[in-house]
Amino acid sequence: MNLSDPIIYLSLMVFLPALGALALAFFPRGKEEAVRYTTLGITILTFMLSLGLFFDARGVEFKTGVADMQDMFSAPWIPTFGIQYLMGLDGISFPLVVLTTFLSILSFIASWSITKHVKAFCILFLLLETGMIGVFMALDFFLFYVLWEVMLLPMYFLIGVWGGPRKEYAAIKFFLYTLVGSVLMLIAILMLYFNSDLTLLNPQQLVHAGVVKVEANGPRSTPESAFAEWVESEDDALAKRFREIKAETDPAKKRQLHTFNILALQHIGQHEDSPFNREAWLGKSIQWWAFILLFIGFAIKVPSVPLHTWLPDAHVEAPTPISMILAGVLLKMGGYGILRICYPICPAAGYDLAYIVCLVGVVSMVWGAFAALAQNDFKRMVAYSSVSHMGYVVLGLGVWSLGMWSATTPGSFTYNADYWKMGVNGAMFQMIAHGISSAGMFFCVGVLYDRVHHRNLNEFGGIMARMPVYSGFAIVIFFAGLGLPGLCGFIGEVFVVLSVWKYSQLLAIISAAVVILTAAYILWAIQRVYLGAEYKGPHGEALTPMLPREFVIAVPLTVMAIVLGVYPQALLNYMQPSVDQQVQQLADWTERFDASREALKKSLGEEEEQVALAVPASLPATPAALKTSIESSARPAQ
């Protein structure tokens, strides 16, 4: 039991808040300050643990430049179904974990003004933090699902009890929406589980998925030797079943070794003979349906148009700190899920539906921006800006831009995933940047709301003169949201937008046009709230300068916004290797997929000429029709 073991270190990071919540439950009534400081201490401790990963913290460290999972550990949980307590960090999850622990502190400081049921609030807040960190770390699909639900319930109560006038409506709307997403996700998880087969993987993949462990030296130093030893071991139940199934030679009796391991599922999904390619329903494969279900589930969380209407209501009713968490962290889970689960596990479906995903992203961007323009409620405006900004994330994740046809040599297609990498990195960057800027924006709204108790944009004005320091911070943070160069919002947006042209010129142009709308709604809001000669609303006397507590929240957010905007490598150094590796894997998969399709086409011969002719024009844009046509023609051949 020491911290140098990842299972202890990471588990402590995840469950420290939950333990804290448990401890708080035994606190006597009336000690509200003590409860608050304890909660703050726990969030800070959790943050310190996550910061420890930057350094060689007792042997557990997150190294830059490493693409694979780091600090991964597994322990059997429900061995009968192959469910494991499996966690790990890579460049995709690590920045989000740090963002979560960072924002948890800031938003808890922002919740100091909450006086109703303080103990219950703190307990739920800590449970929420456990759920959030756990979701980003979980690598077992079942564990992921459980933690996903763990996060959902505290949020329901936090909105429903501490919210504004329509809190019940907003809370139930949030809950039901997210629950629908969870249920769809559960169906997809089960679909994938019951079609998965761990025995398809080779030793390297098993090592990568954390099933087989490699030791630094000794007999288990290479994947092959480690696998050989593992598969012969008697005390490992999984290895035993693996051996049995592998030994079975009769194809009729051959069973599958199901798994919930997300990394293993990724390898299975990208396998040449992936069982997910079997037809499920309406001529579509299992992975096609799984992708759709998962994508809807995650798109609700992002949220993407038209599944976004819970967000403005939830934000408007939620108290300030909960809005900060909601916008800063919870929305990121949608993007994280799409990147971690949808694409790698269901690549063929992702390839097929890439345009739909991009379209959803672009529509969200435009839709959110226009809707934000029409709002008179400050918080609603910021909520819609989140819809618009998260659209960039979906768009960036969706771009399947991959090389091009040679201009001079007919038939030569160069596979080059650079633009694709740029898009996905941009999307990831945008997630972190939006986590900072949107949390900051909600905080800025909250500062005013705490004082004057209204959010009507038309009844502000002149705040700049009344609260100059606060206004300075607010303007920097709003400009970060606007995507001003030098601040964090710009980098993600520009990476995404520049990468899209290669995939679709139309979508690229529309997404570029959003910069105008973004400027319009943010500048208009700034003008109505901060500029002007006098404050026009009620409770003008309450507009006192920033409190030190608020200062403590505003400074880190502003500093982060500037640092990430000026030196994005600070984040990319940690993030990019993993993202690049995943994109490269998908690109390689696409190349194999295209090649097998070409081969299939050639083997089909002359009678399929019309299909062959359809290929060049439709390849990057609409592979859907082509794929089905080839599959339908291929089936008799098999």
Next chain:
Amino acid sequence: MDLTPATALPKLLAAAWLLPLASFVVILFVGKRLGPHGKWAGYVAVGAIVSAFLLSCVAMFVVWLPNHELPVTHHGEHHEEGDEHDDAPADDDHQHGTAAILQDSPLTARAGHDSPFQLAAFQEGEAHADEHAAEAGHAANPPPTYYFGDWYSLGQFGNLKLTIGYYIDALTVTMFCMVTLIASCVHIYALGYMHDELHDPYHDHEVIVHGHHLSRPGRFHRFFQYLSLFCFSMLGIVIAGNVAMVFVFWELVGICSYFLIGFYFERHSASTAANKAFIVNRVGDFGMLIGMMALWASLGTFAFGDKQDAKGQTVLTESGAIAEPGIFSQLRTAENGYRLVPPASMIAEERRHQPALEANEETLSHTHGHWLLLVAGVGIFCGCVGKSAQFPLHVWLPDAMEGPTPVSALVHSATMVAAGVYLVGRFYPAFCPEALLVIAIIGCITLSLAATIAITATDIKRVLAYSTVSQLGYMMLALGLGGWIAGLFHLITHAFFKSLLFMCSGSVIHAVHTNDMTEMGGLRKKMPITAYTMLIGCLAIIGAGVPLTPIGFSGYFSKDSIIEQAWSHAQTNGGVYWVFLAMAVIGASMTAFYMFRLWFMTFTGAPRDHHKYDHAHESPRVMTGPLVLLAIFAIAVAWPAFRLTGLLEQAQPVGTAAGGSGMLIEDLVVPAEHLSHAPDIKLRAGLAAFSSAFIGVFGAAVVYLWGYLNPKEIKQTFKPIYTLLWNKWYFDQLYNVLFIRPALFIGRQIAAFDRGVIDWFLHSCAWTVRLFSMVFDVVFDRTLVDGTVNTAANWTWDFGLLLRRFQTGSLRQYVLFIVMGTWFMCLAYFAAAFVLMS
């Protein structure tokens, strides 16, 4: 100290670039505490920008000029005049001897130069198969001398790199000197102009709160803080080594302009103007993004230059190719004789789909890739349209005059708005002739449109604002017609005289506390320095000079070269292209008219408002000093002795000296710039320019100085035209109807759709589920399940009741039941036994 250009220039200019940033940071954190009411913040900013200027001068005079010989032969703007008249000090006798080289000079002139581009450059003299006469026989010029490198990377994805770096050539150094010099003058001037802000409280007479003038703390230090940030951003554009970095600083100057226009943010008009400026600029940036995307997807780089080693030599691969070619090297390769030819990657990007298996005619068509090139060029130009306030995005600049006058002088006339022209100049090798035609058309429309509006405006700053728009139109026109040197020459001269004019107008406003020219008059006696420096500015802007001699104000040289280029272009292309020339000449006339209208109305005649006249006074020395300095530059900066055009010529972008011919529009020819120096063109253009300016000044004098015509009567006579011009061609109203209201309308509709349709659908779903549950509850649970259970219970109950009747308490009856029961059981037993036995 190591003064080799490759090492010294990036360091010097980076220091000059970062000094204003340092000043910004210092003032941001401790500005208010620097001296009484932050007075020393002004000195910090002035110190920073003056140091930046000195560093730029070192870069120019100690590093650049000694190491880079100016072109020996001049086909520059006015040097031939020197040849003809033999009185230009800079001209040497040998120029006569080399006059013959004029025809194909760019290459010859630069052949012996230390271009880092050491590739065999011009063996393709005959490679020019172009049938167009203007081009025949000329090899295009190789890349100019430049130093290129990256400081750090924003992101790298495979071979794609987004970096912060530098591209330094003669134009960069010249722009650094120009920007820092004008900024220094403006900073010093602003120390005096913004003096009121040192008062605490400051009274803003234009804002009334609760029936009183607004009192607020002074914001002297804030002003200098923004000004410093602006200088940093502006120099960032100039030094930028790639388009992405230009875009970064492009937006940053936009935001500085936003802060400076909205400096008096208590005034609603100011904050609205600031918003308008930023949003209109964003419209331009939208186009710029499209252009950038087209380039990025097809070329995979934004870099202006090729990768260089520490010594400033181009890095080559082992096979001798350029290791990491920039945009220009990809578009204009040495193999193609530096002509603009879309590379294979661009053609592939344009064609997207797989080429047909048999390479037919269409595949080899020479227009391929040109559409994408046009999109890229026009896209980048869109950004310039926004920033340089060209038609149709010119509407923000006049409103931007809400900012303090030093801002108008620096940001909105001399530097930021010129950044658009600068970018066109910088990006010039990538503009195809069709894109240049677009630039010329936009420039032409802008210059005439703005000039007409300036004629009727009465706000002194707005006249100058429209004049700025119009002059920027001139520059765009020049660039679009192929006059690269002419356009950038005018950019530099204009920067000096326009900042001078603005600062003079600021001096006037400072004295009389109004912008309205109808309340001025006769101020010449009260403020002679302002009046005469402004006269110099007016003479410079109208291009006053002695025709056909190298004697004149700076505008004379630059404007004449624009008209010459227009003439050359019109002569080459003929037909409708004469419109460009006509508008340029008519525009010159209008310029002269409105500028002298302004000067006469302000400084001559009888005072129109005696109260204001009596209070007027000459401005303090801290303000007039910069005026005098700038006036000197406005007179002399373009003199041939200073060889400014020679300097610009050193930066002549690769392949552009030879002009070009259209691909999509086949008969479009962009004439080579040196052709415009043909004596007959010079003669005609010089006379046309002089006479048009003379007519303009004469007209203004007739109306406003001598009073032969009453302006009011003219207004009455041309009432419809006057109303149209007075309302600025109704652009604001038009955009309001066309864009702003529809955008807000769509926004409202979308918000309503969310609530009315999506949420309605959700609520309906919720209600349906509830209804279903209720029905289910009633039908199934209550009726069926509960009914069954209750019925069973009732039956049991009834059965129990029935049984109760048997419980009578009578012993005899019970005995009877027992006996009967036993009897029945026995009977049943025997019956059963019998059945089983049988």
